[in-house]
Amino acid sequence: MAASFGKLCCNQLPLTARKISSGWLRFRAQGAGQFHSGPWRSLSSGRQRFNAAFLGLQARIRPFPLLIATGGGYMGYDQYGHYKDRELTKIGIEVPPRIANETQVALYKTIPTRLLSRAWGRLNQVELPTWLRKPVYSLYIWTFGVNMQEAAVEDLIQYRNLGEFFRRKLKPAIRPVCDSHCVISPADGKILHFGRVRNCEVEQVKGVTYSLETFLGPHTWAEAINSTIKPSNEEDPSSFQDLLVTKEGNELFHCVVYLAPGDYHCFHSPTDWRVAHRRHFPGSLMSVNPGVARWIKELFCHNERVVLSGEWTHGFFSLTAVGATNVGSIRIYFDKELRTNSPRYSKGSYNDFSYLSNNNQEGVSMRKGEHLGEFNLGSTIVLLFEAPHDFSFNLKAGQKIRYGEPLGTVSRDGQPERHSLGENGLK
Numbered sequence: 001m002a003a004s005f006g007k008l009c010c011n012q013l014p015l016t017a018r019k020i021s022s023g024w025l026r027f028r029a030q031g032a033g034q035f036h037s038g039p040w041r042s043l044s045s046g047r048q049r050f051n052a053a054f055l056g057l058q059a060r061i062r063p064f065p066l067l068i069a070t071g072g073g074y075m076g077y078d079q080y081g082h083y084k085d086r087e088l089t090k091i092g093i094e095v096p097p098r099i100a101n102e103t104q105v106a107l108y109k110t111i112p113t114r115l116l117s118r119a120w121g122r123l124n125q126v127e128l129p130t131w132l133r134k135p136v137y138s139l140y141i142w143t144f145g146v147n148m149q150e151a152a153v154e155d156l157i158q159y160r161n162l163g164e165f166f167r168r169k170l171k172p173a174i175r176p177v178c179d180s181h182c183v184i185s186p187a188d189g190k191i192l193h194f195g196r197v198r199n200c201e202v203e204q205v206k207g208v209t210y211s212l213e214t215f216l217g218p219h220t221w222a223e224a225i226n227s228t229i230k231p232s233n234e235e236d237p238s239s240f241q242d243l244l245v246t247k248e249g250n251e252l253f254h255c256v257v258y259l260a261p262g263d264y265h266c267f268h269s270p271t272d273w274r275v276a277h278r279r280h281f282p283g284s285l286m287s288v289n290p291g292v293a294r295w296i297k298e299l300f301c302h303n304e305r306v307v308l309s310g311e312w313t314h315g316f317f318s319l320t321a322v323g324a325t326n327v328g329s330i331r332i333y334f335d336k337e338l339r340t341n342s343p344r345y346s347k348g349s350y351n352d353f354s355y356l357s358n359n360n361q362e363g364v365s366m367r368k369g370e371h372l373g374e375f376n377l378g379s380t381i382v383l384l385f386e387a388p389h390d391f392s393f394n395l396k397a398g399q400k401i402r403y404g405e406p407l408g409t410v411s412r413d414g415q416p417e418r419h420s421l422g423e424n425g426l427k
Contacts, residue, residue: 099208100296108296113285113325117341121329121376124163133157137165144262150174166265167374177369181394181406183255184368186270186319186381188263188402192290194393197252197384200241204256205290210298213240216307216318216384217279217350245386246315253391255383255407258290259375266374267381268403269366270319273312276363278335280351281305282342288324288380300382304340306330310363314410315386321373322380332373334364369404383407 100108128136137156141148148154152169159165178184193203201209213219219240241252259265283304286292293299304323311317321330323340330340337353355363366372393408395401 098295105296105302108286109284109302114341114343117285117323117325117329118343121163121341124166124376125161127160128162130157133159136162140165141262144260146262150264163376166376168264169266170264175402175404177404178406181409182313183271183383183385183407183409184268185257185401185403185405185407186372186383187257187259187267189257189259189381189400190290191395191397191399191401192256192258192293192380193397194255194395194407195253197241197254202254202382202384204298204300205293208294208297210301212384214298214301215305215320215382216309217281219243220352244316244384247386249389250315250386251389251391252316253383253385253387253393253408255393255395257381257383257401258288258293259379259381260289261377264403265377266403267319267321267372269368269370269372270383270407271312271317272366272368273310273317274363274365275308275310275334276354276356277309278332278338278353278355279307279309280338280340280353281307282340282349282351283323285323285325285341288322300380304330306332306338306340308332312385314388314391317385318383319372320382320384321375322382323375324377324379329376330373330379331375333371 134156137159140146148156150170152171153159156165159168192205195203197212200212202212202215203209244252259267281304284302286296286299286303288299288303296302300320300322305320307318307320309316309318321332323330330338332338335353388410390411391408392411394406395408401407
């Protein structure tokens with residue numbers, strides 16, 4: 001009896017399940033019909049229209065084209081401003097420099113130039129196949145106007161990688177060092193600016209300045225160079241400039257040399273002097289080409305740089321190698337401890353190193369024209385030095401110059417100066 005009842009229940013289960021399933025489907029269909037009728041129908045259709053419109057808007061607004069349009073519009077507006085400046089200059093109206101504001105500088109600094117420079121440095125060390133070397137180097141030579149006739153090795157096949165090509169040496173005696181002038185150009189490049197330092201401000205290009213104290217850092221290093229230096233007065237900004245002038249009747253002078261990517265990338269000692277101290281400032285690696293130097297105030301203070309300080313026959317002398325985009329590596333030949341473009345650094349920090357010791361009270365002696373260091377690509381050299389008031393530059397702003405050619409000299413025996421200095425270098 002129990003077995004018969006169980007068998008009957010098992011036979012009825014599939015039929016019951018089918019009935020329940022069909023009933024549920026009818027309920028869903030009726031419910032859906034009721035939902036899509038009356039007020040619910042208008043609500044549903046409104047939601048569908050909203051979703052469709054939102055998806056259509058998403059499809060029309062793409063991030064990349066929007067960025068291209070915004071960036072293109074800004075560049076067009078910026079170029080229009082430069083066009084107006086050029087037209088005003090043509091008719092003799094002096095146009096003040098267009099200086100970047102803090103927001104523009106901050107946006108520029110968000111570009112990972114240090115990371116890109118390290119990647120570029122690694123790429124420079126990759127050995128190129130022999131068949132690829134000549135086409136790659138020839139393109140670079142054509143783009144930047146490199147003069148390979150001056151190179152010690154003219155055969156492009158001999159340069160295994162881009163780094164060797166950028167750091168190529170010159171033929172012996174191809175650049176005679178001028179003996180009649182006390183200061184020569186330390187590198188091939190373009191003269192951005194030169195002249196006397198006024199009110200502790202230095203011009204990187206005409207009309208755009210940077211602070212001497214911010215550029216060189218606190219004066220603590222100066223005491224190691226010259227024990228006769230007086231303590232500075234923090235309330236008087238010009239006292240920092242006075243601190244560097246150690247001899248009566250002397251003044252402080254500066255000269256900025258820009259090395260383009262096609263220039264010879266090594267730099268040499270500009271005079272006979274002794275190097276007593278090195279200060280390394282980690283920092284940004286923004287471009288230092290003349291256009292950017294006219295746009296960003298205190299550009300050289302933002303960028304990574306290596307300041308070599310010491311003395312020459314007339315007193316204080318310093319040479320600063322300023323890093324730039326793709327030029328994170330600054331090498332000083334006699335300083336094996338120097339490491340630039342490190343992955344991490346603290347903003348505003350600097351590292352000091354003294355070349356003086358108990359066994360060496362003179363520092364590192366450098367002769368005029370002697371090899372001093374090198375960049376991996378074009379960059380900037382800044383000279384700051386003390387000299388007698390009758391020191392004169394034999395230059396004009398914007399001129400091309402080569403290593404070994406004269407920068408300036410001190411007048412002797414009452415001879416007339418070739419150029420007299422004004423506020424902008426020449427008068």
